[in-house]
Amino acid sequence: MMDHSSNSDVTEFQQLWGSWNILLDRVHEDPRVSQLMNTRIGQYLSSHPVLALAVMLFVAMAAVPVGLFLAFALVTITVSAVGFVFFDAVLLFVGGVSLLCVLSGIAFFSVMVSFIFNVFYIIASNILKSYYPHLTKRGKVQEMQSETSKPQKEEE
Numbered sequence: 001m002m003d004h005s006s007n008s009d010v011t012e013f014q015q016l017w018g019s020w021n022i023l024l025d026r027v028h029e030d031p032r033v034s035q036l037m038n039t040r041i042g043q044y045l046s047s048h049p050v051l052a053l054a055v056m057l058f059v060a061m062a063a064v065p066v067g068l069f070l071a072f073a074l075v076t077i078t079v080s081a082v083g084f085v086f087f088d089a090v091l092l093f094v095g096g097v098s099l100l101c102v103l104s105g106i107a108f109f110s111v112m113v114s115f116i117f118n119v120f121y122i123i124a125s126n127i128l129k130s131y132y133p134h135l136t137k138r139g140k141v142q143e144m145q146s147e148t149s150k151p152q153k154e155e156e
Contacts, residue, residue: 010132050118057110062103069099 027033036042045052072095080088129136 010135013132013135050114053117054111054114057113058107061106061110065099065102065106069095 028037037046045055073092076088076091076095
C-alpha cells in the first residue's frame, strides 16, 4: 500500500517536472527572451537565480506605482502649463519622495519573499533527497553500485 503511494507521488512529480520544463522551453524560445538572455545582464541573472527572482518580483510589483507616478507627473506638468509652477514643484517633490518610499518597500519585500522561497526550496529539496534518493544523480549512482555489488556477494 505504501509502495503504491510513493510510486504515484514519484510519477506525479515527474509529470509536473516535465510540464514545467515544457513551459520553460517555450519561454526561452521567445525571441525577446533569448535576446535578453544573450546580454551581459541576462547571463548574469541566469547564473544567479536568487537575484533574478528578486529582480522579477521588484519589476512586477513596481510597474503599477511607476505607472501611477508617470500619470501623476503628466497631470502635474499639464497643470503647471496653466500657471501653478510652485505648486507643481512641491507636488512633484512629494510624489518623488512617495515613489522612493514605495519602491524601497517593494525592493525590501521582494528580497524577503525571494529569501523565503529559497528557504522553502532548500527545505523541500532536502526532504525530497531524504525520501526519494533515487531521483538524484547520487541516488542513481548508489543504486547502480548496490546492483553491481549484489552479484558479487551471491557468487561468494
